[in-house]
Amino acid sequence: MANVTLKINGQEVTVENGATILEAAKQAGIYIPTLCYHPWLPLEEACRICVVEEVRGDWSSLAAACVYPVRTGMVIETDSPKVTEARRTIMDLLLSDHPNDCMTCYATGECELQDLAHLCAVKATKYAGARHQYEIDSDPNPNLHIDMNKCILCRRCIRACHDIQGADIWTKVGRGFDQRISTAFDLPLLDAGCEMCGHCADFCPVDAIGFRKGRGEARSWQLHRASTICLQCPSGCRAEYDSIESKIVRVLGDFRSPANHGALCKRGRFNFDFINSPDRLNEAATRNDTGELDGSSIEPALETAASALRRIRDASGGDAIAVLCGGMLTNEEYYLAQKLARCALSSNHIDNVGGPWQQAIYEGLDASLGLGAMTNSLNDIARAGAILALGSNTLENHAIAAIRARKAAREGAPLIVANAARVLLSKTANLYLPLKEGGDAALVLGLMKVIVEEELHDRKFLEEYTQDLAKLERSLQKVNMAEIVEKTGLSEDEIRSAARLYASRRPACLVYGVDLLNSPTSDTFFKMCASLQMLLGSVGVVGGGVNAMGAAGNCQGAADFGALPKYLPGYRPVTAAASRKLAGTVWGAELPKKAGMSWPEMLGAIEKGEIKALYLIGIDPFALGLSKLKIEGLLARLELLIVQDSNRTKACDYAHVVLPAPTFVEKAGTATNCERRVQRLDKVFAPPQGAPSDFELINTLLGFLNPQLQVASPEAAFAEATRFMSELGGVRPEQIPVEGLQWPVDSQGIGTERLPLPENGKNKFKFFAARL
């Protein structure tokens, strides 16, 4: 792009053509105040606080810097009397219809209006005349506090709700002086369809839409702010946590990670009570001879756990022990947990809550495409040509993917949602398919069958970049449409029109969120997902891909770092001699040769009495979607149950050893989101009473079992893990920038935003035979 040179306050500035005056000034280090402008929202040009003087010889005019494009030879003054005067008037006017209640206002100290009034040295005015009077706290929802008396009508809330969330809840009502922000028909937020993402509150510059929590409790300057990664779902959003005395008060989006670019979901935003909860475990415990849990300090409890584990290992062999991790551990903790299981306990029965699906995603996509994880990036979904959302209730469980899909849909991408339930995302969908539970695989086959039959596929792409198409085509001929209709619960017509719609615009983007209850755990399914995308020429391209997302927080990291029964870190099969040899070199230990059990298999083995000891790390077995009775029965059968968790769960009632652990906001380390983005976690605050992290707990346990296996620090664990993981290109955790790094990382430390197309006819994408 051509450059443009202009003068701002006498200073020459050269910027790209198309830049605004505001951007040019920013580049030159010149501050122009703004109010309605927000770098992450579409422009509005409402407040006109940002006006600057454009001088043209002996006359000049005022232009809004936030929208006005630069021109060569432009002469701009940002602080002339004309400008200052204009700014002051606007501030005067704004304050003339404002409560000016700063001394008791929640926003005080972080309010942009207050800051600007200070900057312009404008006091609340004397204007007599109409003032708005709205009800304070006018909406009954649980999370947001609404006080439209303080609204300045910058309409950031409308833009955030529209552009980021795609929910379109807020709107302007009335015109002129009586304009106000409200919902359709003035309905209460939740009745109007609000999704409680909290973006509107995050973007509101004043206290018109604010957070409820912390109100009357804390003043902005008393809050401690720290940024880390949310581990409540696989999107891995970067968020800022405001806390007071180690209590989270609110969570704000952090714009620095491209994973979320400042967006958060309802859970990440508001589900933090468990961190502040009185149900936090704050003491270790061991079960005494009479069967009661006795409080204990941590070391002795760990020692008890270690000797019990040793006893069972020595008596019944490592196969009698299983380790199961939750979704909110760090990569280093998963790494250490699998090291403990494999080396210290001689057991490959190590898994994580999302393991079975993660393993299937890896195997299916690696075999088809050579990259065993989500092919594209969350950001890419917004650039899709057409979207098929399958699997989870996307807006609930994989919200960032869902809002990006809605963004693409707003730009014209047809959105197809196939789900057994009429999930929220279907509201925005062009086509909703009421899919039978468990019908995902059949639907994908059906779509492929139609695409091939009706020749909707991309011949040129297939020829250039894929191999073994014939295998798929032959097998598809054998697939019976009647059976697909049966398994999907959809009519043939529905499947055909879905295929046509999905193929109508490229790139096609498949969004697959794992659903703990219904998602297939077979690699074939993900091979078929890859095939579908290949047929449409939509793999290896911007806005396309197989965007498979795991079941829980950091289960991508869990899989990458070896918390899987079949794989060592870096997806090295434990059954392969070469892998075990490498393990021997790095760990100095001999590993069991057989692959371990996935967690559903573990549960079966407990039932049969084959597994006698279970070490639960950050996972509540009662939250696995199985019947309570069944879990109770299983836990009661165990000879040894170690429960390590941040919060008291029902499993503690069955535990022999209980170990308190911090929550994810109290830990440091790394985590990997569904788009392969490795990001750094930092402690928002120290855990209660300086309690040890999961990493330290496992490490101490290792110390009791075999001190040689201990790892000095999470950094050292990461470094050790990279010896298995070529994907990480030898990067050190401190080298990971704040925006994260997406594996595979090359030797220069450059990550991979999306799977590239095969080059020079090598490593072509591969088709496999379809199976129902």
Add this chain to the structure above:
Amino acid sequence: MTNWEPVLLANVNRPNSEKIDTYLRYGGYEALRKALKMTPDQVTAEVKTSEIRGRGGAGFPAGVKWGFMPKDAPVKYLAINTDEGEPGTFKDRLIVERDPHSILEGVIIASYAIGAHRAFVYIRGEFFLGVKRWIKAISDAYQKGFLGKNILGSGFDLDVSVHRGAGAYICGEETAMLESLEGKRGVPRTKPPFPAQKGFWGKPTLVQNCETLANIPHIILRGGKWYSSIGTEKSKGMKIFCISGHVNSPGNFELPLGTPLKEIIYEHAGGVRKGRDIKAIIPGGSSTPFLTAEKINTPMGFETLQAAGSALGTGAIIVMDETTDMVEVVRRITRFYVHESCGYCFPCRIGGQRMLSSLERLAGGKGSKQDIEDLEYVAKGIYGRTFCPMGTGMAEPVLSGLRLFRPEFEMKTAKN
């Protein structure tokens, strides 16, 4: 008094003037036939030669605007502004109701010149008869082959439809009109991009006032040179002046641009009621600054009125005699703009209300010196600083009222 042969209003007083047969009988659609034989560029060139400037208020040279329409864009639109909301203005209504085909012919020629195949009429919702006339004119034009596919065998296609506003002055502003046409809330858009770059549904769109368009057939038939021979140096052609207020015969008068105010008021509009003196004149619709009686010899042209401290605007002249309470006039005008403020931008939204509060106090005899100061401060604060020109239009009458009639404002505070 010079009596000019009417051009734009030649038909309006004929019986059944709105009918297509009447229009055809007096040479209607001949210009279209002629234009379709020219190249689009030749048509645009003729309009440029005529030097006609927009009649919707802003006075932008029409030919230049046509030239801004990108040649290579596959889809372009024409939008016809019949929103006519500026107080004092009632010329578009007359043409639409009495001679709709004269505009429609201009619409077809303009569409041909810029390469638009779809044109939208946006008409003020209260113009019930106008809406009917537009619709009838369009359907008759389809019948006769002036609209639709392959117009008059030329290969040129054009469809036109009519869309009603819902009672908002701001929807006359061209970008707010486009928003409204798209079915959205009528608020202006950020400029640039201008409609010629990104207009209706994001496509290049020419927005033109209907009086402007009604001139086009005459320019094509008689030539741009003929047109530019009428008027003053920078104001060419015939113009419909709407006169209202304290004159003996208010109404629409078509005269060449540059006709002195005095002639229009005293010779065409029958002079001031009861032979009184003039106190103030609004020359171009209520958003143009007041003139005092001293400026009565000003020719009604863009540049001449500007030199006199006002503007031609829509050419709507409002005459106020010596008995007029100017504070009340300013209050009444301001009330209109405050009521019509769309509320998009801060200065207009709040500033308007603040001005009105002060004016209400002053007009009601309860005002103070502070109110006058506030009024001036806010009006200056709004002027030239709003998102769209309406805010400035709202400040104009206040500022010029204070400039020219300050003692009247001060008198109102005498008691307090």
